[in-house]
Amino acid sequence: MNLSELREGQTATVTRVGGEGPFRRRLVEMGFLRGTQIYVEKYAPLKDPIELILKGYHVSLRVEEAADIEVENVKGEGT
């Protein structure tokens, strides 16, 4: 399952960050590491991008970019 499939209010753990070279590295540097918990705070009014909470800060990603992040252990019902 990947991050863009999560609903608002759900939490999941990163298993793999895909995507291309430098951008992928940037994601990892911003804290998208294997084992990191990510909470889906909300989708923007136009359904893109997504606001996430990880390592205690808020960050936004486009849906297509979030699709590169594989997650597991999804918790919460979501809305």
Add this chain to the structure above:
Amino acid sequence: MARKSITVALAGNPNSGKSTIFNNLTGARQKIGNWPGVTVEKKEGHLTSKGYHLTIVDLPGTYSLTAYSIEEIVARNFIMDEKPDVVVDIIDASNLERNLYLATQLRELDTKVIFVLNMADVANGRGDKIDGNKLSELLDVPVVFTVGNKNEGTQELIKSIISVVESDRELPRTRRVKYGKDIERAIGEFSEFLRDRTDEKLPYNIRWIAIKLLENDKIVKKRILEVDSQNGEAILREAEQKRGKLRQFFDDEPEIVMTDHRYGFIAGIIKEVWKTVSKSRVDVSRQIDQVLTNRLLGIPIFVFFIWAMFQITFSLGAYPMDWIDSGVGWTSQFTARLLPEGILHDLIVDGIIAGVGSVMIFLPNILILFFCIALFEDTGYMARAAFLMDKVMHLIGLHGKSFIPMLMGFGCNVPAIMATRTLESEKDRVLTILINPLMSCSAKLPVYILLAGTFFGAKAGNAIFSIYALGIVLAIVIGRLFRSTLLRGKIAPFVMELPPYRAPMLRSLLIHMWDRSKIFLRKMGGVILIGSVVVWFLSAFPQEVQFSRNYEMEIARGTAQYEIYISEAEGDLLEELVRKRDKAVSVLEAEMTKEKVERSYMGHLGKMFAPVFAPIGMDWRGSVAVLTGFVAKEIVVSTMGVLYAIGSEEDERSEALKLALKRSGMTPLSAYAMMAFVLIYVPCLATVAVIRRETNSWKWTFFSIFYSTGLAWLVAFIIYQGGSVIGLG
């Protein structure tokens, strides 16, 4: 005693409060410029303390030093090559883990570092406790606590800077990140390899170079080839081989594994220095966002803020604009009286004062707009605006942050283009700048009102609206076109932090606003001055014109004839006659001015260009008008007034011009083509000057001039010829 100088580089994550600390340290004594060769802003400030002269250089805010973005390259190159005496890393204490990532990278460089834990009060309020002494001990780096927005800790920081510079202690080489057994072995072997091959020729410390080459760092690779072309190839081959082995072993890119290790190292530090008391607390920022980025309310509120920004800018700005206008008028009259009639008089009054005055009038708008933008930025709302609008801007191939500059373009392109400084990606910036003039600025409106009002009657509103829409559609088409050709590349990814909302500080808002406006005043001043003088020269010369009629004699004769009747008349008849006489004189004077302009260089230029403008339905008068419009778009209207020889009586002017336009052979179709042309063609002088300044490139400036004019002609051609073919002409 001669003062000793210290250079201090300020590093830190975006939103770490770096610029507040910078302002606290230097006050208003700042110099803003660009880093050489790039459009990244460079801020420098000064202060003196204890006999030292400190130069503070504000590095671009970065999350890392990976050479991923231009900001990171600029920041890293400054530290590596300019060798500041000390690097101060501003760390957001309420976001410790991610901020320490940059901190650990700084610790790997050969430079003295001080960590500043900023906004510890926010962290405390959240129930977090950070043990500064422990952090200092663990990383062997001095740690200072500050609260930027309360100006706390500034003196301690200055003290710490001086004592670090004074101390002759060797740079600590221990307590850096350890990358795990396998990578450390690779780093060790590769360092040996480097030491053997290069005999101290390398510019930086060997371990760091080894790490960077294993991470496939493009800048370091380039530097290696530059300093040592002989062994460079072999070194890079060896690095690639080592990378291959590591990749096989970890089943991932070595740089990703190393990033993982850095975060592992950070996690270890966090465990030692960070204690949290309670986790359940009210997150104000998150609650504000429940409203401001709400699914239903987010966009309407955003629209309201933008509307308010425009209202304030243009309605509040109107008052000081009037003052400036009368100030310019007064100066002009005063100077006119002071100087004897002649070329110098005309140059100063009609050229310099009129030209510079017509641009200076935008200063209130610029000040207010930049104040609003600073407010958006400093509170953290700008990131939300980008969050809300990214989907829309994505259509054009742009980042959400481009929305504000694009929207501001409807007011004035000059501050709009200056506002692109909030964009991080160079390509995004250039693209936003290039298509920004397609947002029809307010100075073009008088032209539309005149033409549409004359030829479209009750449908004038629709015609004008369609011109605005045309601009937006073209921006989308051109944006996509440039994105897929000239500025090819992925749209900057949207990993954007949404920082907590913060109460803005008036002082930093004012500094922000003034910095931008200073650029406008200083840089615009020069270019506008020259441009106005050139246009004045073209329309005022040659001075001695062979008129087709002897106007002065005709005026004298006409006046004399009226005088005979006037001397005998009285009462209403007298008034009537005086009015008629004045009108006759003003008609002749207008004819004379018209012929003078027609025979000036500008007139010749207009006639020369007339064949170019003919296919789009414009005669030589139209072409002169659009040529003079290069100085400022409003001038198109006043030039047409001159060329169609309208009298000087204000109240009759606009009606008379409409009549004259209708008689001149213009049709609704050619008027519409001209409106489209005015929408698209070369941006005004002030805008061109700001494009030059903001792109830092003549190439893009000329490109902008030529593409817009070419496009304008093409679109007007399609409208005029296409319209003629289907019988609209």
